Amino acid sequence: ALPLYHIFSLTANCLTFMSLGGHNLLITNPRDMKGFVKELGKYRFTAMTGVNTLFNGLLNTPGFESLDFSRLKLTLGGGMAVQKAVAERWHKVTGKPLLEAYGLTETSPAVCINPLNLERYNGTVGLPVPSTEVKFIDDTGRELALGEVGELCVRGPQVMKGYWQRPEETAKVLDGDGWLRTGDMAMMDEKGFVRLVDRKKDMILVSGFNVYPNEIEDVLAMHPGVLEVAAIGVPDENSGEVVKVFIVRKDPNLTEEDIMRYSRENLTGYKRPKHIEFRDELPKSNVGKILRKELRKEELAKRS
Incomplete structure (x- = not known):
């Protein structure tokens, strides 16, 4: 499909x-x-x-x-x-079980995959595939320890040589030692499994705290009245950004107050959505991936 x-x-x-x-x-x-x-x-x-x-x-x-x-x-x-x-x-x-794997076009595409004999979903994208190295770095390029969240970098035989005739773009993501910066925030646990947190560019900064849309979406998707959900950051005078969620209802009677109440029960204060918008559908790519960037564009257009 x-x-x-x-x-x-x-x-x-x-x-x-x-x-x-x-x-x-x-x-x-x-x-x-x-x-x-x-x-x-x-x-x-x-x-x-x-x-x-x-x-x-x-x-x-x-x-x-x-x-x-x-x-x-x-x-x-x-x-x-x-x-x-x-x-x-x-x-x-x-x-x-529904197993998860991870890769990019730039890595041909495999980086990680869960063992195929896994009996249950574990919330990770699995282990690095053979001959593949991964590391996690902060904004200064410093390599982080196990359990710390940073940008996932990959090195291996499957990593691209570069973008065709785009040397400047290549230099932004690929260093001289062959490490590819993926733009994904992730961490590795003590067993070597990689857990994706979110896209770095999708991170929401609420009063200096990092908020990852995936976490918000994962929690709200557990509500029985929610069919689909997407979270983005929108400008706020007091905290810089706040969380806004877009929801497609499974239950037509689902209200904003239902979502607010559920958020209070399951999310830390600064992670709770401050704005809720119900929609009939969410923008998606040709493979069905929800496009947060389109939602951000719409919000920026409203404010311009």
């Missing part, structure tokens, strides 16, 4: 699955969830790749829970953070 020109689908489905002799089923219009589920009903599929919004959409489409999952061996999420609420429900419905 991902276009084959996307690096995730190109590598996982088109190359890896084909090399293993797999029969690839391409869903040309995954936004037609009813048609998607109908098509899945014709096959006893063994593996599926996608993004969080795709899995969430399937779980909320009538008939999906009645499909035959008896041969499903692998569900792999990438492209955006897999939310705990989605992963847990996926496991409950299919009986199989």
